Amino acid sequence: MVITHGFTGWLKKHLFGGFWNTLLTIAVFTLLYLLLKPFLEWSLVKAVWTASSRRECLSISPDGACWAAVIRWSNNLIYGRYPDPLQWRINLGIGIGIIWLLPLALKKIKHKIVIGLMAVVFYPFLASYLFLGGDRGRLHYVIASVALAYLFMLYMNIILIYLGKKQTGQYFESLIERFVPRRADLLGHLTFLLILSVLIAFIFRDFSLQDVSTDVWGGLFLTIIISGFSIVMALPIGILLALGRRSQMPVVRWFSIATIELVRSVPMITVLFMSVTMMPLFFPNTMDLNKLAQVIIAVCIFAGAYMAETVRGGLQAIPKGQFDAAKSIGLGYWYTMAFIILPQALRAMIPNIVTSFISLFKDTTLVSIIGLFDLMLMARNISIDKNWFGLHTEPLVAISVLFFIFCYTMSQYSQRLERHLTKGR
Amino acid sequence: MILNRESVDRPSEKKGIAKARTAIEITGLNKWFGELHVLKDVSLSVSEKEIIVICGPSGSGKSTFIRCINHLENYQEGTVSIFGEKLESNKKSAVLIRNNVGMLFQNFNLFPHLTILQNCTLGPIWLRKIPESESIKQSMALLDRVGIAALASKYPGQISGGQQQRVAIARSLAMEPRIMLFDEPTSALDPEMIKEVLDVMIDLAESGMTMMCVTHEMQFAHQVADRVIFMADGEIVEIGPPDQVLKNPKWDRTSQFLQHVLSHKS
Secondary structure, eight states, X not given: OOOOHHHHHHHHHHTSSSHHHHHHHHHHHHHHHHHHHHHXXXXXXXXXXXXXXXXXXXXHOXXXXXXXXXXXXXXXXXXXXXXGXXXXXXXXXXXXXXXXXXXXXXXXXXXXXXXXXXXXXXXHHHHHHHHHOSOOOHHHHHHHHHHHHHHHHHHHHHHHHHHXXXXXXXXXXXXXXXXXXXXXXXXXXXXHHHHHHHHHHXXXXXXXXXXOOGGGBOHHHHHHHHXXXXXXXXXXXXXXXXXXXXXXXXXXXXXXXXXXXXXXXXOHHHHHXXXXXXXXXXXXXXXXXXXXXXXXXXXXXXXXHHHHHHHHHHHHTSOXXXXXXXXXXXXXXXHIIIIIIHHHHHHHTHHHXXXXXXXXXXXXXXXXXGTOOBHHHHHHHHTTSGGGTTOOHHHHHHHHHHHHHHHXXXXXXXXXXXXXXXXXX | OOOOOGGGGOHXXXXXXXXXXXXXXXXXXXXXXXXXXXXXXXXXEEETTOEEEXXXXXXXXXXXXXXXHTTSSOOSEEEEEETTEEOOSSHHHHHHHHHHEEEEOTTOOOOTTSOHHHHHHHHHHHTSOOOHHHHHHHHHHHHHHTTOGGGTTSOGGGSOHHHHHHHHHHHHHTTOOSEEEEESTTTTSOHHHHHHHHHHHHHHHHTTOEEEEEOOOHHHHHHHOSEXXXXXXXXXXXXXXXXXXXXXXXXHHHHHHHHHHHHHHO
């Protein structure tokens, strides 16, 4: 066995430095061994990976995990009951989302906030066009075309930047400057986007997708849709409510306080039930409300109210001098908030904000109670499948691992972000 | 610009110029913090290019007074006019203040999340709508003037207090104000840094800026002030040229305070 000097040195210093220290180390490791051994035996050593029913699992290995069920159901766990031959649309949609956000990690790219904002505003239209299919109306079609055009333009520009050439929009600048002297750079980009959008809308004019109702959406896909939507919406809602709560205008302040306190003092499950039973009362009969949309609205408001208090905490940490300084150079309320106060407040609150996001991601499992087939309900459904009847543990362990992977990634990303933002301060 | 800055390079002539234009006109200013009457019927008229130093014991209302001039504080009674235009709490007044009045604070109040350069260019780019490249050029010239152009890409947390205060001066100047207010600009600084900030302020004074300065730097007052104001209990107790107020004060309060300040300094 080869052990480097550094490693043995580390062991000596941290684990076996002195009698009590050594004793404690041995005790902890013994305990860990005793606790983990049965779990590892069950989950790995004696586990069954291929079988067609629970009975078969038990006959192969009576006290091992029956992972075969999870594997057989893996497609359902990920896509819900989305029709098999159409699942490429989900993969494509999620893939486009990832591709859209990738440039944010590139160093040479400027105006990342624009890329992020465009993603938040336009991507949902493109994604929902893919996921829902069917005839979604002309407006939706146009916006989805713009979204796709923007994505193409973004990548063209990235390639041009890395080649050291002018960006696409800049080729129009000199032409536009003849007519409109101001902001020719921005107008150049917009012109190119417009041309590309028209082109894409023309190319895909006969393109149609089979309609897939949201009733069959489910699994990890649905969990990501609900939590992704509410995570993105929670921040702006939270910021507006937090600012409203500190506002000088009484009506705005009262409204914000009422919303925050009302939503925060009710359990999330109640908010969810209210959204499906009560929300239709507020809308005209003719409007066809969709259960998924209602749930997403409810989760957004719920998460927004909690986010508002987190953001307010960040706002309170900003010294009054910052407001004075902003006012003394003449910045108005919205400029002060956008450039001075919120960047500092949100930066200070990153750990808390990400904690909210993580708990929100996990809380979305509650939608299973009102009958949405998210990851949780899909996992529970395995136990009522006649082949796997009564099998509870394995699916739950499996989705726990999935949840852990997602949440741990988020937490690691937030730590990276924090380090990056505090660099050089 | 209406202002003719011909006298910029000839500071010796400055005091000889007939002070025709009124920069700041304050009449009957009254302010209460709840029950506490912090400003009692304060009136003052400041001419263009005049340099006023305000001193007085803590709690005398001098900071509140100076903060009323650019509406950082509200007041219950009285009027403040800048270049003949009365200030109200509306958008027009805000623009008037923004275009004419700059302010410096005891704690510098730089924006810690922006670089030195970004601190300076933020206002010009977003409020005066100057193109970014031009604004950077202008701000770099100002940073050069206060002697810290080399630090433009640093963050406020990485430089000393004196340097931060000089950045704050450059940030204010970037908005091209005609009036500068100073709220104890050197009180949070170490002695060796006070000088570097005062030097910049003296340079500003000599360039023809209208200045109102709350400070206890008597040397500075002697050197550049046209008038010195002594405030106590929310009132202007004494006002006059520095020689008169600082050397032969009429009131006991003033001489007592001056003795305190001077003995503390030496």
